[in-house]
Amino acid sequence: MKKATAISPANIAFIKYWGKKDKKLRLPMNSSVSMNLSNIFTKTTVEFLPNLTRDEIIFLGEEVMEKEKERVVKHLERIRKRARIKTKARVVTKNNFPKATGLASSAAGFAALTLAGTVAAGLKLSKKELSVLARLGSGSACRSIPDGFVEWKKGTSSATSCAYTLFPPDYWDIQDIVVIVGRKKKKVSSSEGHKLAPTSPFFKTRISSMEPKVKTIRRLIKKRRFTDFGELIERETINMHTIMMTSKPPIFYWSSKTLEIMKAIWEWRQKGMEVYFTIDAGPNLHLICQRKDEKRIMLRLKKITGIRKIVSNKPSNGAHLVDIHF
Numbered sequence: 001m002k003k004a005t006a007i008s009p010a011n012i013a014f015i016k017y018w019g020k021k022d023k024k025l026r027l028p029m030n031s032s033v034s035m036n037l038s039n040i041f042t043k044t045t046v047e048f049l050p051n052l053t054r055d056e057i058i059f060l061g062e063e064v065m066e067k068e069k070e071r072v073v074k075h076l077e078r079i080r081k082r083a084r085i086k087t088k089a090r091v092v093t094k095n096n097f098p099k100a101t102g103l104a105s106s107a108a109g110f111a112a113l114t115l116a117g118t119v120a121a122g123l124k125l126s127k128k129e130l131s132v133l134a135r136l137g138s139g140s141a142c143r144s145i146p147d148g149f150v151e152w153k154k155g156t157s158s159a160t161s162c163a164y165t166l167f168p169p170d171y172w173d174i175q176d177i178v179v180i181v182g183r184k185k186k187k188v189s190s191s192e193g194h195k196l197a198p199t200s201p202f203f204k205t206r207i208s209s210m211e212p213k214v215k216t217i218r219r220l221i222k223k224r225r226f227t228d229f230g231e232l233i234e235r236e237t238i239n240m241h242t243i244m245m246t247s248k249p250p251i252f253y254w255s256s257k258t259l260e261i262m263k264a265i266w267e268w269r270q271k272g273m274e275v276y277f278t279i280d281a282g283p284n285l286h287l288i289c290q291r292k293d294e295k296r297i298m299l300r301l302k303k304i305t306g307i308r309k310i311v312s313n314k315p316s317n318g319a320h321l322v323d324i325h326f
């Protein structure tokens, strides 16, 4: 068996996944649409070694809880079952961004683990099969497998719930400026949040609006209609966060800084600077703009106090193998 290393990007959802139809299989209540990010990624090396008596999981540069390691071991079990092997593995992984702050670390992590793990186990899976398998580790990870702009079709079974490329990365030169305002680990994980979603009195209404929204975003990306696209993704973010805030118990992922930046964006727009925000399960914001405006927006952000880090991303390819191992 060989050693394999994969790099996988995080992805930002424009139409979001919040709420599961099947918890165990991680089947979503609705389809979602995302873009892979060029500068936020996980690199993972997997090697199955006959002399190991248990899986060895090493997260470089960060401390992880036992629970997280167990999730990795569970995913290795899925890979072993598929490859019909029993050999334990050594996994070394590194994120280039803070984990559990709503920056889709589990998406990048499980997509990289799926690709490196299956190749190391001698499997040759199609992109579709990889996407299905990644989904079992973390739902949104299935969207980090295909390239560029991606749709995760909710499907009707495990085999049909997977992501595919809508448009390649160079189809549209939009930019995602990630604004990190908090590095603390979030109190409610997205797995917990998905479970609470149906307790919101607005959840049914949200779900009934999702498939038309997915159809619309597909059309807006295809036609590169930035204004309509931006307005829709912003409404979608607020819609999802309303579900979070009205769950029982409620979840508030935004901090006061998040809100301050949201308001600044609305002001900038009124003054003619076209930029929109989207926010996942954390306080950090993704500012979506056209590449021609990127520099000016970065300059404005530098004037806001309390921002910890800014990472600007182009649309990128999905998970891929690399030759340099850990």
Ligand code: PMV
Pocket (backbone or CB within 6 Å): 012, 013, 015, 016, 017, 018, 032, 104, 106, 107, 138, 139, 140, 141, 190, 191, 194, 280, 281
């Ligand atoms: O894949 P999970 O369980 O980390 O859920 C992702 C949830 C959101 O990031 C909030 C939305 C999305 O579609 O990425």
